[in-house]
Amino acid sequence: MNRSAFTRRVIVASLASAAALPMTQSAFAQAGASAPVTIGFITTLSTPAGYIGEDIRAGFQLALTDGKLGGVPVNLAVEDDALKPANAKQAADRLIQSGVKLFTGVNFSNVLAAVVPGVLESGGYYVSLNPGPSSFAGERCHRNYFVASYQNDAFHEAAGLSANRLGYKRVALLAPNYQAGRDALEGFKRTFKGEIVGEIYTKLDQTDFSVELARIRSLAPEAIYQFHPGGAGINFAKQYANAGLGKSVPMLIPAFSMDAHMVGATGDAADGIYASAIWTPETNTPASKAFVDAFRKAYSRTPTMYAQQAYDTANLIGSALKAVNGDLGKQDEFRKALRAVQFTAVRGKFSFGPNQHPVQDYYLTKFEKRPSGEIAQTIVRKIAEDYGDAYAAQCKIN
């Protein structure tokens, strides 16, 4: 195509869209506007964990400007998995058949395990915005599979390091009896140097923890480490405080055991809890402040870490879409662009390790009651710098 013909088409396209849209975008992006990229977005919108999916979708959409990511028009095909792997698999298969090549959105490890293999076999891409299970981080890593959040174990390893830093010598551990729960405690034990006085496994859908609290009282540890995300975590924190344990035995958690929504739900029970985290609404960087302000303005609530991870993931995908101008057929270039991380992450430093899982900083944070009465998750100190994960070495992508 000669230059004048191209320019003419751009002008025509610009004029046409100027008539339709109140704002004109760059001519380059308009040229690609003919075919929006569809992103398969399977997440949990119903069930008590539905608030997580809502925040994930809200965070992702916040990164879109006029329906575009990185200047490329995108179309989000949102599907609710109701926290059931089978539902998610069905939705994914349907989307794959209709030609969708790019997937994200899933917020639970067990659901992810059902979605990812099918997507990768079809030659598609999966960019995870929350779970990073060990099963796909090591030998089974894949060149089209990226995790933009964290590797599961790394979060708990950071918590183990935090416990060392806080000087705890005798710790009791609690987690639900399923894969992610057992992984959480393994991760913690990998870095914790003190003595584990007890490992208590709860039921996955448990709501009453009175029995476990009685056992903690009888074990009399210096501190506890507990992994209960979502509704169970709200109950645990409330009952822990109500039983009077909050004052005598400090609680350490990974940040998903007390996200911004749960802080609102537990109230003062969150006061004094320590958490390992990659980001909090208090993270003091211009990108983070801008994100929190924009999110509060758009949705009138404080974003959870899930929203932040979705926002970062959207921007990562946007940077790569921009590099290939929305053409997912340019596989090598798209992968290369994703690996290059050409965007400013809200959480701060961020890059990919050899298994395409994050290498980033982890922080020790503390929930503290402000004089105004609100509970804020403040950063105490950096606990691990440029921290990858234990599985990167087993991954042979290239």
Added chain:
Amino acid sequence: MTLFVEQVLNGLQYGSMLFLLASGLTLIFGIMGVINLTHGAFYMVGAYSAAFAVLSTGSFLVGIAAALIGAGLYAVLVEIAVVQWLYRRDHLYQVLATLGLILFTNEAVSLIFGRRPPLMDIPPFLQGSVPLFPGLDYPLMRLAFIAVGAMVAIGLWALVNHTRVGMLIRAGADDREMVDALGVDIRRLYTLVFGLGGALCGLAGVMAAPLLAIEIGMGERVLITTFVVIVVGGVGSVRGALVGALLVGMVDSLGRAYIPQLLQLSLPAATADTLGAGLVSASIYVLMAIVLLVRPNGLLPARG
């Protein structure tokens, strides 16, 4: 020792909650012969009604009233609109209809109250814990729960055994036609029992709401345990429901406390934990199986 006493209290508290749910269910199941899967939904409706009453008025007592009225009225509505037409049908029709009502109720509640579950704090006068003896502080809210369970047990005993309504309920269970022939409106009596069962669920809902989570589908989780309670106690008997509820409550809380510890004495930690967790979840079903082997009609069945 402290651990044991605390676990017994936990068992009593859990037993109280199960009793509130099971007493209504056992009357409906045993006396009217209706399998009512919607029973758990009444518990949810009670919790939601209470949460929103407390959020808008700030008073826990208003919350209790809202839970009793909300759940009771909903139960009456369900009885009049659906269940009434199924008394003479096969159990399968009742299961299908009430299962459908669970789905309907869950969707209706999420449409009315939203997908984000409401939150309810422990009322100020029940907050914190009280020292029972040195080394054991027990939450006041849970003690109150035990007290409510005990009061309801006494009240129901008086109602069933010493009032005219109670007499009619017992008579209606034995011979529906005869009571009808004597000029008693048995339909209205059944509606009343349904409403009473619903109100007791509402009471359980409002007491549980500050301790546990209010959420869509919270009723289905306890429903199975509630059925275990009435099977253990004997279908149709309020005394049986009380004994069954306390037994199931104790087995659950003591099992969760001691089974993993006992296993750890004899097995390596990793195996003991996994096996223990499995055994703990199964413990109340093991109890049910043993009771059924020894006394197939439950411990205290309504009729001999």
